[in-house]
Amino acid sequence: MKILKSVLQVRTFVNVLRLKICIIWRCLNDITMYNPFSLENKTILVTGASSGIGRGIAVECAKMGAKVVVTGRNKERLFETLSLLVNTGHSAILADLSSQEGIEHLVDEMPLINGYVHSAGILKLCPVKYIDRSVLEEIVNTNEIAPIVLTSMLVRKKKLVKKASIVFIASMSGVFVTNTGESSYAAAKGALSGFAKSAALELASQGTRVNTICPAMVPTKLSGLFDTAFSDGGVVETAHTKYPLRRVGTPEDIANGVIYLLSDASSWVTGINLLIDGGFCLM
Numbered sequence: 001m002k003i004l005k006s007v008l009q010v011r012t013f014v015n016v017l018r019l020k021i022c023i024i025w026r027c028l029n030d031i032t033m034y035n036p037f038s039l040e041n042k043t044i045l046v047t048g049a050s051s052g053i054g055r056g057i058a059v060e061c062a063k064m065g066a067k068v069v070v071t072g073r074n075k076e077r078l079f080e081t082l083s084l085l086v087n088t089g090h091s092a093i094l095a096d097l098s099s100q101e102g103i104e105h106l107v108d109e110m111p112l113i114n115g116y117v118h119s120a121g122i123l124k125l126c127p128v129k130y131i132d133r134s135v136l137e138e139i140v141n142t143n144e145i146a147p148i149v150l151t152s153m154l155v156r157k158k159k160l161v162k163k164a165s166i167v168f169i170a171s172m173s174g175v176f177v178t179n180t181g182e183s184s185y186a187a188a189k190g191a192l193s194g195f196a197k198s199a200a201l202e203l204a205s206q207g208t209r210v211n212t213i214c215p216a217m218v219p220t221k222l223s224g225l226f227d228t229a230f231s232d233g234g235v236v237e238t239a240h241t242k243y244p245l246r247r248v249g250t251p252e253d254i255a256n257g258v259i260y261l262l263s264d265a266s267s268w269v270t271g272i273n274l275l276i277d278g279g280f281c282l283m
């Protein structure tokens with residue numbers, strides 16, 4: 001009788017222990033699974049994904065669980081980006097966004113999306129007195145007209161699912177500060193920020209959010225143009241001294257802001273210019 005009692009006690013103890021372990025395991029799982037920044041079950045279009053910031057955004061979005069549609073003009077570099085994406089279900093579409101046909105081709109080929117990140121852009125430095133129509137048109141065409149026309153077409157062709165998020169990579173130049181030689185570029189980026197605010201208001205009724213990110217210097221092919229444009233050189237090399245946080249940016253710094261704006265963590269955020277600048281604008 002005594003032996004039976006102790007066996008029953010041991011059994012009860014083991015069962016209670018099992019139950020407790022089970023509860024702790026579930027709690028731990030809930031804690032580790034909880035991630036308001038997750039991009040699971042979202043399909044995201046990233047333009048300018050063949051290089052620099054756009055490539056970084058595509059790579060980080062895939063790590064957060066998104067299916068990514070990458071687009072750019074250079075086939076080799078675009079497919080290199082595709083090969084860098086973790087998990088499966090990603091795709092690549094070649095398109096030149098400076099033409100109407102290029103934009104139409106992209107929209108026709110792409111699936112329904114939950115998010116659109118426009119990183120495609122060009123920088124051409126030109127002092128005010130040398131600006132002519134052709135330089136201006138080239139800059140405005142890629143940096144301003146392309147994202148506006150693409151947004152309009154995505155809405156018209158119903159390519160955005162409900163509660164979609166649009167993120168434009170603008171610049172601190174033209175929205176917060178600017179620099180000599182950048183007037184055309186700043187004009188295009190400032191206009192893009194203005195468009196984003198108005199579009200945010202208009203598309204809010206469908207739950208679509210529209211925001212811009214305004215980066216300071218991130219060494220890429222594009223920012224490297226500063227060095228070739230200025231005769232004293234070394235602009236990118238010495239840039240970190242102008243940043244309170246003592247470094248220039250990385251594509252990942254920008255991608256982390258993009259992930260926030262694409263994710264449900266920012267579901268009450270629309271029409272903002274998110275400045276990511278290492279403190280540059282404080283000085």
Ligand SMILES: NC(=O)c1ccc[n+]([C@@H]2O[C@H](COP(=O)([O-])OP(=O)(O)OC[C@H]3O[C@@H](n4cnc5c(N)ncnc54)[C@H](OP(=O)(O)O)[C@@H]3O)[C@@H](O)[C@H]2O)c1
Pocket residue numbers: 047048049050051052053054071072073074075077095096097098118119120121122123142169170171172214215216217218219220221222223
């Ligand atoms: N880097 C910075 O310091 C900095 C600072 C503030 C804002 N930004 C903005 O960040 C964005 C990305 O710049 P980045 O530094 O990553 O430059 P990047 O390395 O030169 O990349 C630019 C991307 O834009 C694409 N692109 C350019 N013209 C295009 C067109 N007509 N059609 C389709 N794609 C086109 C390029 O595609 P292909 O290479 O395939 O032609 C490339 O993928 C730009 O909008 C830029 O204005 C950059």
